[in-house]
Amino acid sequence: MADQSKIPQATAKRLPLYYRFLNNLHLQGKSRVSSKELSDAVKVDSATIRRDFSYFGALGKKGYGYNVEYLLGFFRKTLDQDETTNVALIGVGNLGTAFLHYNFTKNNNTKIEMAFDADKSKVGQEIGGVTVYHISDLSERLKNVQAAILTVPGAVAQQITDELIDSGIKGILNFTPARITVPEGVRVHHIDLAVELQSLVYFMKHYPVDE
Numbered sequence: 001m002a003d004q005s006k007i008p009q010a011t012a013k014r015l016p017l018y019y020r021f022l023n024n025l026h027l028q029g030k031s032r033v034s035s036k037e038l039s040d041a042v043k044v045d046s047a048t049i050r051r052d053f054s055y056f057g058a059l060g061k062k063g064y065g066y067n068v069e070y071l072l073g074f075f076r077k078t079l080d081q082d083e084t085t086n087v088a089l090i091g092v093g094n095l096g097t098a099f100l101h102y103n104f105t106k107n108n109n110t111k112i113e114m115a116f117d118a119d120k121s122k123v124g125q126e127i128g129g130v131t132v133y134h135i136s137d138l139s140e141r142l143k144n145v146q147a148a149i150l151t152v153p154g155a156v157a158q159q160i161t162d163e164l165i166d167s168g169i170k171g172i173l174n175f176t177p178a179r180i181t182v183p184e185g186v187r188v189h190h191i192d193l194a195v196e197l198q199s200l201v202y203f204m205k206h207y208p209v210d211e
């Protein structure tokens with residue numbers, strides 16, 4: 001098995017993408033895949049795929065391609081797919097509610113275990129099978145949870161981040177427009193949907209893709 005610390009970050013970021021596609025192939029009963037097929041599906045050029053896969057010790061054979069089962073086994077180990085990561089969701093508004101209804105476990109082993117909100121009318125509800133607790137119970141309830149999804153208003157994002165970190169959270173998926181500050185050792189991924197959409201429109205206008 002390859003040493004995970006030697007995989008470049010750019011390669012590591014593409015792992016979930018590869019994993020999802022290969023998992024679907026596996027479910028369809030396919031045992032091998034060509035780099036061209038993979039490239040078309042995940043929109044990564046085949047030279048990059050070959051380089052990425054060489055880090056996993058997976059060398060495609062000409063005319064055969066890659067062994068789906070071998071790759072899946074590697075990805076499962078590397079992405080800790082054998083172990084479920086428990087996630088808490090903070091802020092059960094429109095976006096938060098959508099996430100609670102979304103079945104994350106379909107493609108990977110993350111699970112929203114609990115949700116929190118400050119609105120008393122939401123506390124005690126069960127949405128998508130997940131119970132909503134009051135935000136003041138955060139430190140008491142957050143046991144065996146490693147990551148959090150932040151879908152609160154930007155104005156309270158930092159304060160809630162601090163509380164999450166005090167409770168031992170090591171990763172935050174931040175959907176608020178606020179740029180949050182965290183101590184070393186805590187990872188934040190920031191997804192601002194409004195900015196992403198604006199950026200898409202900008203690129204469509206200024207960098208049209210060839211037909």
Ligand code: ATP
Pocket residue numbers: 090091092093094095096116117118119135151152153156160
């Ligand atoms: P969204 O931005 O998800 O579409 P929304 O427009 O429905 O949500 P927001 O005002 O953005 O509502 O708030 C998102 C959720 O965060 C709401 O359910 C709100 O009750 C909750 N919230 C607000 N302040 C806090 C807080 N301090 N702690 C926990 N939850 C909070």
